[in-house]
Amino acid sequence: MENDDDRLAAAFRAAVQDAPEAGFDHEDVLAGSRRLARRRRTLVAGGVAAAAIVLAGGVTTGVVLTRDGGTTTSAAAPAPERAEQAGPGSAADAAAPRAAAAPSAPRSGAPLGPAAGDCVNPQDPELRALVDAALPGLAGAREAPTTMICRPGGGREVNLEVTDGALTGLLTVVYTPAGGPPAQTASAVGWVTAEVPTASGGTVVVTSRGDADSGGVPFADDVRPLAEALGPQL
Structure with a gap:
């Protein structure tokens, strides 16, 4: 058993002696570690900046959308088309209650004049x-x-x-x-x-x-x- 152990130990020592010298030293390890740290800090800083831009864009869009009555615009989020340009059938138009049409007197200075149609309406x-x-x-x-x-x-x-x-x-x-x-x-x-x-x-x-x-x-x-x-x- 001891002879086997001695032979195994001798084989390990011989392998170590035959291995080539390392291509880097302690200073190289430290320099590489510093480079990795700088890269990690750069990535973190870039992610925070991107998140800030997205957040700022969201806030700007919110301001533009809620100021429909004015002409506010933003480079980050262009002002949307005004709701009244949507035309008939828009959501705002559908939400507004429609009163029943009722005859009204003509405006001052504009006489009612003749009626349209082929026959006189007996209850105009x-x-x-x-x-x-x-x-x-x-x-x-x-x-x-x-x-x-x-x-x-x-x-x-x-x-x-x-x-x-x-x-x-x-x-x-x-x-x-x-x-x-x-x-x-x-x-x-x-x-x-x-x-x-x-x-x-x-x-x-x-x-x-x-x-x-x-x-x-x-x-x-x-x-x-x-x-x-x-x-x-x-």
């Missing part, structure tokens, strides 16, 4: 809006039954069943554009009628007639003032 909503605004007492009046006869010419009409205290009857407003056939202006017992020229060159006729058992004409004193109020708007 735009004319009704003017009538209700000029005489608020008619705002709740029901629409009266009308015929299906087509009258061409671009005119407008409103036919109402009205109540004025104890008096009941029918009140009609007929606008005829320039060159159109004249409206019914003849009066009879229980009728009150007023005709006034309009701003567009036509005429407007307001007529109120009482029911057979009414005992009088509803809104008789308002017929002329109503026609005069509608004339400049038609």
Whole structure:
């Protein structure tokens, strides 16, 4: 056993003696360690800088997006297109509640004028809006039954069943554009009628007639003032 150990030890010593000398020394090891340390510090510093740029870009983008009302821009994150350029069907457009369309009176200085369409509408909503605004007492009046006869010419009409205290009857407003056939202006017992020229060159006729058992004409004193109020708007 001892001879085997001696022979093994002698073999190791011989192997060490035959090995070539090392190509580096202690100083080379230290220099290599310093180079690795510098490289590691450079990589860490670069990663921190990149993270800072990304973070800064994110903050800038947030500022730009939240300042939609102004013109703020950024080199890191260009200002987005304004929401109102999205056009119909955009999210902002869909979120906004839509009120039901309602007839409105024309702007000051712009008469309503003739209506479009082949036949006169016997319950013209735009004319009704003017009538209700000029005489608020008619705002709740029901629409009266009308015929299906087509009258061409671009005119407008409103036919109402009205109540004025104890008096009941029918009140009609007929606008005829320039060159159109004249409206019914003849009066009879229980009728009150007023005709006034309009701003567009036509005429407007307001007529109120009482029911057979009414005992009088509803809104008789308002017929002329109503026609005069509608004339400049038609």
